[in-house]
Amino acid sequence: MFLGNTNLRSVNEVIDYDQKMLDEVIKCSQDVLYFAEKYYTIVTIDEGKRKIKLWDWQKKVLKALVEIPNNKSSLIIKIARQCGKSTLSSIYLLWYILFNKDKTAAIMANKESLAIELLDKIKLAYRELPIWLQQGIVVDGWNKKKLALVNGSRILAAATSCDALTGYTINLLYLDEFAKVPQFVADDFIASVYPVITSGKSSKIIMIGTPYGLNHFYNFWVGATRKDGNENSFYPISVGWWEVPGRDEKFKRKIIKDIGLQRWEQEYACKFLGSSSTLIDSDILERIIYKIPKLTKWTGLLSVYEEPLIGKNYVIGVDVSKGCGRDYSVIQVLKINSSNDIEQVAVYRNNQILPRDFAQICISVAKFYNNSYMMVENNDIGASVADSIWYDYEYENLVNLDNNAVGVRSTKKSKKLANILLKEYVEKGWLKLCDEKTIYELSRYEEIKLGVFAAGRHENDDNVTSLLWALYFIQTDEYTEKSYETKIVDDEFNVQKGNWEADENTEIPTINNKENKEDGNPNFIPSVVMDDE
Numbered sequence: 001m002f003l004g005n006t007n008l009r010s011v012n013e014v015i016d017y018d019q020k021m022l023d024e025v026i027k028c029s030q031d032v033l034y035f036a037e038k039y040y041t042i043v044t045i046d047e048g049k050r051k052i053k054l055w056d057w058q059k060k061v062l063k064a065l066v067e068i069p070n071n072k073s074s075l076i077i078k079i080a081r082q083c084g085k086s087t088l089s090s091i092y093l094l095w096y097i098l099f100n101k102d103k104t105a106a107i108m109a110n111k112e113s114l115a116i117e118l119l120d121k122i123k124l125a126y127r128e129l130p131i132w133l134q135q136g137i138v139v140d141g142w143n144k145k146k147l148a149l150v151n152g153s154r155i156l157a158a159a160t161s162c163d164a165l166t167g168y169t170i171n172l173l174y175l176d177e178f179a180k181v182p183q184f185v186a187d188d189f190i191a192s193v194y195p196v197i198t199s200g201k202s203s204k205i206i207m208i209g210t211p212y213g214l215n216h217f218y219n220f221w222v223g224a225t226r227k228d229g230n231e232n233s234f235y236p237i238s239v240g241w242w243e244v245p246g247r248d249e250k251f252k253r254k255i256i257k258d259i260g261l262q263r264w265e266q267e268y269a270c271k272f273l274g275s276s277s278t279l280i281d282s283d284i285l286e287r288i289i290y291k292i293p294k295l296t297k298w299t300g301l302l303s304v305y306e307e308p309l310i311g312k313n314y315v316i317g318v319d320v321s322k323g324c325g326r327d328y329s330v331i332q333v334l335k336i337n338s339s340n341d342i343e344q345v346a347v348y349r350n351n352q353i354l355p356r357d358f359a360q361i362c363i364s365v366a367k368f369y370n371n372s373y374m375m376v377e378n379n380d381i382g383a384s385v386a387d388s389i390w391y392d393y394e395y396e397n398l399v400n401l402d403n404n405a406v407g408v409r410s411t412k413k414s415k416k417l418a419n420i421l422l423k424e425y426v427e428k429g430w431l432k433l434c435d436e437k438t439i440y441e442l443s444r445y446e447e448i449k450l451g452v453f454a455a456g457r458h459e460n461d462d463n464v465t466s467l468l469w470a471l472y473f474i475q476t477d478e479y480t481e482k483s484y485e486t487k488i489v490d491d492e493f494n495v496q497k498g499n500w501e502a503d504e505n506t507e508i509p510t511i512n513n514k515e516n517k518e519d520g521n522p523n524f525i526p527s528v529v530m531d532d533e
Contacts, residue, residue: 002136002137002142003142005127007127007128007131008126008127008134008137008142009131009134009135009136009137010136010137011136011137011138011139011150012136013131013136015131015132017132021132021133024133025132025133028095028098028099028133029098029099032062032063032065032066032091032092032095033054033059033062033063035091035095036052036054036062036091036095037051037052037053037054038051039051039128039129039130039133040052040091040094040125040128041124041125041128042087042125043124049128052087052091055084055243055244055245056243057083057239057243057244058084058087058088058091060237061077061088061237061239062088062091062092064235064237065092065206066092068204068235069235070235072233072234072235073198073203073204073205073233074198074204074205074206074207074233074234074235075204075205075206075207075234075235075237076207076208076220076221076224076234076235076236076237077206077207077208077209077236077237077238077239078209078210078211078221078236078237078238078239078270079208079209079210079238079239079270080210080239080240080241080244080267080268080269080270081210081241081267081268082244083239083241083243083244084244085208085239086117086118086121086176087121089118089174089176089206089208090118090121090122090125091125092206093105093107093118093122093155093172093174094122094125094126096153096172097135097147097149097151097153097154097155098133098134098135098149098151098153100151100153101151101152101153102151102152102153103152103153103154103171103172104153104154104155104156104168104169104170104171104172105153105154105155105156105170105171105172105173105174106155106156106157106158106165106168106170106172106173106174107119107155107156107157107158107174107176108157108158108159108160108164108165108173108174108175108176109159109160109175109176109177110159110160110176110177110178110180110181110182111159112157112158112159114176114177115145115157115158115159115176116144116145116157118157118176119145119146119147119155119157122147122155123142123147126147135149135150135151135153136149136150137149137150138150141154144157145157145158156168160175160178160181160185160186160189161185161188161189162185162188162189162191162192162193163192165193169200170197170203171200171202171203171204172203172204172205172206173197173203173204173205173206174206174208175205175206175207175208175209176208176209177208177209177210178207178208178209178216178217178220179209179210179211179212179213179215179216179217179218180209180212181216182458183215183216183440183444183458183459184458186215186216187216190216198233205234207220207234210266210267210270211266211270211271211272212266213266213272213443213444214272214285214286214439214440214442214443215440215443218272218440219290219436219440220232220234221236221272222289222290224236226289230292238270240270241268241269241270252264252268255268271286272286277446277447278442278443278444278445278446278447279419279422279423279442279445279446279447279453280422280423280426280427280442280445281427282443284426284427285439285442285443288433288434288439290434290435290436290439291305291434291435293305294306294307295307298348301348301349301350302346302347302348302365303346303347303348303349303435304345304346305344305345305346305434305435306335306343306345306346308368308369308370309335312335312336312337312370313335313336313370313372313481314333314334314335314336314345314369314370314372314373315333315334315336315372315373315374315375315470315473315479316331316332316333316334316362316365316366316369316372316373316374316375316470317331317332317334317375317465317466317467317468317469317470317471317472317473318330318331318332318362318374318375318376318377318382318385318466318469319377319382319462319463319465319466319469320355320358320376320377320380320381320382320384320385321351321381321462322355322381323350323351323352323353323354323355323358324351325351325352326351327351327460327462328349328350328351328460328462328463329348329349329350329351329353329355329358329462330347330348330349330462330463330465330466331346331347331348331349331361331362331365331466332344332346332347332438332463332466332467332470333345333346333347333365333369333372333470334431334470334471334473336473336474336479336481338481339474339479339481340425340428340430341430342425342430342431342432342471342474343431343432343434344431344432344433344434344435344438344467345369346365346369347435347437347438347463348361348365349437349462349463355381355384355385355388356384356388358385359385359388359389359392359393360393362374362376362385362389363389363393363395366395366397371397372397373397373398373399373473373478373479374389374395374397374398374399375399375407375408375469375470375472375473376389376398376406376407376408376469377407377408377409377410377465377466377469378402378405378406378407378408378409379409379410382407383405383407386398386405386406386407387405387406389406390406390407391406399473399476399478401414401476408469408472410465410469414472415468416451417472417475418468418469418471418472419453419468421468421471421472421474421475422464422467422468422471425471426442431471435463437463438463438464438467441455441459441460441461441462441463441464442464444456444459444461445461445464
């Protein structure tokens with residue numbers, strides 16, 4: 001008895017096992033399906049408490065949870081709404097801590113209350129187990145956010161965040177409704193917690209949820225289903241709405257009538273749709289598959305999908321932030337094969353760099369890509385970057401479309417034209433995108449009022465804005481489809497010199513070469529230094 005509850009086993013409670021009990025413990029430890037259908041109790045609206053009868057899809061997923069196929073270390077489950085995923089998850093988590101020693105499982109959800117709710121479901125099922133099948137509960141092992149057993153295993157419940165699991169060694173991480181975790185929270189979590197957990201050879205991550213746009217959950221799913229040799233460590237399982245007994249076309253028609261086709265497609269058909277009001281059609285966005293960068297520079301701030309080719313024309317679009325950690329300063333690099341054949345080849349993204357340093361980065365990237373034309377939005381802080389590029393560093397390929405200043409002025413009219421152009425080029429396949437962050441931002445780039453598009457709350461649109469101005473270049477008088485001779489460079493970039501270092505036999509343009517004024521301001525000495533990978 002634990003804390004006066006006769007349904008719970010305490011640490012020091014002695015059980016007089018007979019052979020039948022021992023056989024059952026062994027069988028349950030070896031067969032999660034047997035354990036579930038004989039000992040797991042659920043509560044239903046119509047029948048109250050009863051032992052569960054597993055559906056076929058639940059059996060399939062439980063087997064995969066115990067032994068993940070294809071030598072994968074983790075599992076990602078895309079599942080329709082109201083299919084019983086919390087019941088499935090609680091069965092596995094309870095089985096995991098009962099029959100494994102010294103393991104820590106963590107339940108993390110987009111809201112702490114949801115993680116606690118799942119833990120409560122596990123506790124309910126635990127109370128209904130025979131005393132001889134339970135492990136003793138340790139002191140302080142039964143509270144709102146924890147279930148801890150005498151075998152050294154435990155389950156913790158918390159909201160998904162970068163510091164919720166500080167101090168714990170996690171063997172099993174269960175991420176519930178990970179798609180609904182805000183993007184900025186997910187980014188921090190993936191950058192800080194995810195690498196620590198995946199470093200363990202036996203660590204396992206279970207990511208489960210219903211699609212919620214082209215966000216981090218979408219990226220993990222795409223990574224798991226890739227066929228190009230760049231797949232991630234997750235094994236993908238999809239559970240359709242029709243796999244729940246009793247669901248048929250009549251059910252489908254009823255739900256669509258109640259919630260609408262758009263929500264049905266996302267919540268039940270499990271499509272990774274953006275908002276219905278996005279600039280780019282959501283079906284088009286869902287079909288775009290991001291690429292893995294060919295190389296990265298400056299600790300991952302610059303993603304290069306294709307290095308510059310001799311004789312090719314390039315343009316870069318620039319959006320400037322204040323470098324305070326919220327919005328990003330972004331460079332989009334486009335290769336222009338023809339007026340209706342354009343490719344995204346590189347992206348620079350940094351929310352910490354100061355404007356005066358960002359000007360140097362812009363010049364460095366532009367020079368690497370064949371002294372490309374540069375479209376810099378000069379609204380607000382962008383004016384200082386455009387001025388620095390034009391006046392301080394004398395970069396001649398800066399495009400000036402503003403009668404009163406250098407750079408490109410974003411007005412209601414010009415932004416509308418740029419949006420129309422981007423929509424046409426992406427939806428017709430004339431602009432080929434490959435950058436993960438850019439695709440995600442487009443899925444959140446919505447019409448916030450008639451004719452005005454921007455990112456939603458807690459989202460960014462800096463990749464989109466810089467892309468708008470890069471593409472807008474083809475509408476300017478500067479675009480002539482002529483080729484530019486390029487120098488041969490290798491892939492070692494030195495930001496202090498403003499170029500990629502080449503071998504001793506390769507002539508390359510340098511920004512701070514006092515004898516070569518055609519390549520930039522002879523007095524250019526960058527003050528920003530970023531360590532390369």
